Amino acid sequence: MARLNAADIQGFAMRGYTFPVARFVLMEIANGEGGRALLLRILDQVTTAERWDVKPDSTLNLAFTYAGLVRLGLPDAALLSFPVEFVQGMKARAPILEDSGNSAPERWDPVWRDSQVHVWVGIYGESPAVLARRCTILRQFLEETGGARILYEQDASALPDTNGGYGTKEHFGYTDGFGNPDFDGAERKPQPGQGKLTDGGKWVPLATGEFLLGYPDEAGEIPVAPVPHLLAKNGTFMVYRKLHQNVQTFRDYLEANSKIYAGGKEKLASKFIGRWRDGTPVELSPDKEDQAITTDKRRSVNFTFGNDMAGTRCPIGAHIRRTNPRDAFGFNGALVNRRRVTRRGLPYGDFVPEGQPVSDTAEHGIIFIALNASLFRQFEFVQQQWVEYGNDAHQGNDKDMLIGNHGGQGKFMIQGTEDAANPPFICGGLPNFVELRGGAYFFVPSMTALRMMAAGTVDPR
Amino acid sequence: MKRIVSEEVALTNINGKTYAMTAITPMKPWKTPILKIFFFFLALIKPLQARLVGLSFIHFARWVVIKRHAFPRLADSQPEENLSYDYLLFFSNFNGTWNQYIDAFADVLADGLNLVWRWSEKFPMSRPVTAFKRYISLVQFDTDYYYTAYPRATTNDVKAAHRVCAAVEDLGRNCNGMSPAEFSAAYLHFLMKVQKDLGSTGVGPVGT
Amino acid sequence: MANVSGSVYGLTILSPIIDDPNADISHDGAIRQYLANLPNGHTSPFAKVSSTHICRLVVMDDVIYVGTPANEEHLNSKYLVFESNFDGELEPYLARMANEIPEVVESVWGHCVGYPGLRDVSAFVAYMKKCQITTTFYFADVNDHTVQSTLRALKVQASVADFIGKHQGESPAEIQAAFRAFYERVSNMSEQEPGHHDPQGHQSIKLNRSIAAQHG
Secondary structure (H helix, E strand, O other), X not given: OOOOOHHHOEHHHHOOOOOOEEEEEEXXXXXXXXXXXXXXXXXXXXXXXOOOOOOOOEEEEEEEOHHHHHHHOOOHHHHHOOOHHHHHOOOOOHHHHOOOHHHOHHHOOHHHHOOOOOEEEEEEEOOHHHHHHHXXXXXXXXXXHOOEEEEEEEEEEOOEOXXXXXXXXXOOOOEOOOOOOOEOOOOOOXXXXXXXXXXXXXXXXXXXHHOOOOOOOOOOOOXXXXXXXXXXXXXXXXXXXXXXXOHHHHHHHHHHHHOOOOOOHHHHHHHHHOEOOOOOEOOOOOOOOOHHHHOOOOOOOXXXXXXXXXXXXXXXXXXXHHHOOOOXXXXXXXXXXXXOOEEOOEEEEOOOOOOXXXXXXXXXXXXXXXXXXXXXXXXXHHHHHHHOOOHHHOOEOOOOOOOOOOOOOOOEEEOOOOOOOOOOEEEOOOOOOEEEEEEEEEEEOOHHHHHHHHHOOOOOO | XXXXXXXXXXXXXXXXOEEEEEEEEEEOHHHHHHHHHHHHHHHHOHHHHHHHHHHOOEEEEEEEEEOOOOOOOOXXXXXXXXXXXXXXEXXXXXXXXXXXXXXXXXXXXXXXXXXXXXOEOOXXXXXXXXXXXXXXXXXEEOOOEEEEOOOOOOHHHHHHHHHHHHHHHHHHHHOOOOOHHHHHHHHHHXXXXXXXXXXXXXXXXXXX | OOOEEOOEEEEEEEEEEOOOOOOOOOHHHHHHHHHHOOOOHHHOHHHOOOOEEEEEEEXXXXXXXXXXXXXXOOOOOOEEEEEEEEEOOHHHHHHHHHHHOHHHHHHHHOOEOOOOOOOOHHHHHHHHHHOEOOOOEEXXXXXXXXXXXXXXXXXXXXXXXXXHHHHOOOOHHHHHHHHHHHHHHHHOOOOXXXXXXXXXXXXXXXXXXXXXXXXX
C-alpha cells in the first residue's frame, strides 16, 4: 500500500475540488507538432493532487480521447496498447451502453455528433469571472502555438440554493454528491460506507488500482494498462456524458403518481432513487427526511441493504441501490468492489424552481463525469448490467427508474408493506427522464505522462 | 435454410440471455480419482453448493470426466485414441457476459473453482483473474449450435415466474368467498409476495 | 444417478466423426456448415423436441495443448459433442429426436462413425447410448419444472405485472371482480411456443467497425 505521489497525479483524480462553477473546453488538435507545443506550454497550468496551503481560486486539468492521442503522435505500439473500449470510443459503444432512441448518437449535440473531440480541458473555479480569466490564458496559448482550436465550451454550475448561494441539488431537486468511493492513498477523511465491507462488517478503503493505473486492484494484481509503464501509471480513464434532463416530464410524472401513491409526493420521490430529495438515505430513515443524518459525514453514506432484502425501505430497483448495491447481492459485497466509479459532475443550465413553468427542451441537465481504472469493467458494466438491465438485482429487464432509457415503456416496482403509508406500488409507462446529448471516453494522464507526451518521448520499447 | 447476413453477428455461444461455455482440460490419470471424490462430496453436502446457488446465474452446468481409454469407438475402421491424459469436460449454460461470469467466480468462488481445476495441467489458480481468463480462453471451444427454449428469461426470471404462479394460484383458489374488505387484505398480501418477482423479460444486453 | 437432477436429464454424447481424406468437403466441415445455417428461436428444429430446455452441439476437433511441461497429444478422431438438458428419460427423448427431427439427425449424425440411420429407431437409440458419457457432476438450478411449465409461468408472470399496474388505485370491489376474470384467463392459459418469437433469440448487433471508419 504505497503512499501515492500526489505531485504526479492530476488533482481531480484524487479529490473533488468543491468549486461551484466549471467550464469544460473541448478542443481539436491541429497537428502533432502544434499539439505537443501547446501541451508543453500548458503544463504549468495543470493542477496536481498536492495539498494546498492556500486554496487557489481555480484549477485546470487535461484529458485526451484516443483520437487525441493519435493526433498528438504517440507511437503505434503505445496506441495499440490502450484498451479496446477506449480506442473505439463511447460513440461506437452505444449498443453496449444502450444509448439508443432519444439518446442515440444521431441525436447528440453537433460537437459530439459531428466533430472529433481530442482534448478536454476541465477548469473549475470560484466564480464565472475566474473561469473567464483561465480561459483567456488558454486562448493565448492556442494563439501562440497554433496547436489546437476550441470546438465548444461547456459551462456547468452548481444550482442556486434558497439562501442565494450555491447548493448541492440537481434539476430534479435531488441532493447530489454522496457516495464517492474511498481508496487506499486517497488521503481524504474516509466516510464509513464509501469503501468496501470486511467480513467483520467494517468499512475499509478499496484498492488504489480500481481508480488509478499502475497499482494493485481488488483482484489482487496490477491490471493490464497501456505501455510504457510511465505513460499509464498515476493516470486514469474518464467518462464524460452530457445528460439532458426532461424536467417538465419528471415533475409531471411525479405529480401524477403522487396522487395515487399513499405515501405522498416526497416519499415517492425518495423511492425513485433511495434518498429523500434533501439527501437523507431511505435505508436509514424510511419515513421522513432527517438532516441530522444527512449532515453527519459518519452517517450519511453509512448503510447496507442486508437488512432490507425485501426492498421495503429502499426499493430493490432504486437508483443508488442499482449503481452501488453494497451487500445487496450477498457475499459481503465482493461482487460490487470492482464495479465502483468516482463521480465528479456538475449540473448545467438554468435552474427553474418548483411551481414555475419549465420545458423539456430547455438546456439543462447534468455533466456526468466518472473516473475509473477500467472503462469496460467499471463504468460500462454498471451502465449495461445494472442501469439498463436488472438481472443481478433479480429485476429482469427493468431499468433504472431515473436514468434508464425507457422509451415510454417499462416499469419500476416499489416494494411495500402493510403500512398504509408504504404500499406496494408500480410506476408504469416510464418516459425518459434523462437523455444523452453527447460525450466521450478520455485518458487522464499523470504529470509524468503529460511531460513525455509533450516532449514526444513516449517509448514503449 | 437461413443464411447468415454478413452484417449480423451469429454469436453462436449466445442465445438470448444464455451463454454456452464449453471447455476441456487435460489431467494426469492419477489425479482423476481425487477430483471424483471431491465431486462426490459436493453432490452430497448441499451447503458446499450454497455459494454456487447464491450466485444464481447458471441454468445448467456439468463436469464430465472422460478417461483416456473411454472415448467412444464405434467401428474398427475408427483409429483408437492414444492419450496419456484423462480429460475434464466442462459445460455451463449461464446468464451474463463471459467476463462477468468469470469475474464473479474469481471474486466469490475462487476456492471452489481451484478444487475442481487444480488437477488440470497448467491451471493458474482462479485469482488473480487475468491469468485465469487467459487459461479459459485457451481451453474453450466455441459452440456450433446453441438452442434454448426460453431465450428471453434468465434463471432468476424462471424462478421468479414460478413463485408468481404459485402466489396467483393461492389467491385465485381462495378469493371467491371473500368480501371486498377481506379480498383487499388478501390482495395486499399477494402483492407483498410477488413484489420482488415482477421483473420483465425480453432481449438481454449485448454480449460484448 | 449422476446424469439426473430432479426431473431433468443431463445428456452428454461424444460421437466420433467420419474421417475421409478423399471427401470433397470433410465430414466435420459439413456438420459445421449445416449447423451454421440451421434456424434458431421458435423456428429451431429443437423446439419440436419440446422437452429440451437447453442444448448445444460442438464440433470438437482436438484436445488442447496447454503448454510445457504438459505433453502435447492429439485425438485421432474428431468428435461431435451434444450436450442436452431435457425433461424425462433418455430413451424416449432419443426416440423423439428420431421421430420429430429426422432431417437434423441425418444431417449431423449422418457424418459420424457407426450411425445406423433412422429406419430402426431402437438401433438409433442404441447407437446414441454407445456414444454417451456419464455426467460426473450435474447442476440444475431449476430441476422440478418442465419446459412447458416454465414457459407458461413466464407468460403468467408478465400478465400479473400488467394486471397489477392496470388496476392500481381501484376500489377493492373493482379489483376483486377484475382479479376473478383474470384468474379465469390464467387458468386457461397455455404455454408459449418454445424458443419464443425472436427469430434469433437475441439482438443481433452490427459488427463494430469504428476503427476502419476512423482510419479508412
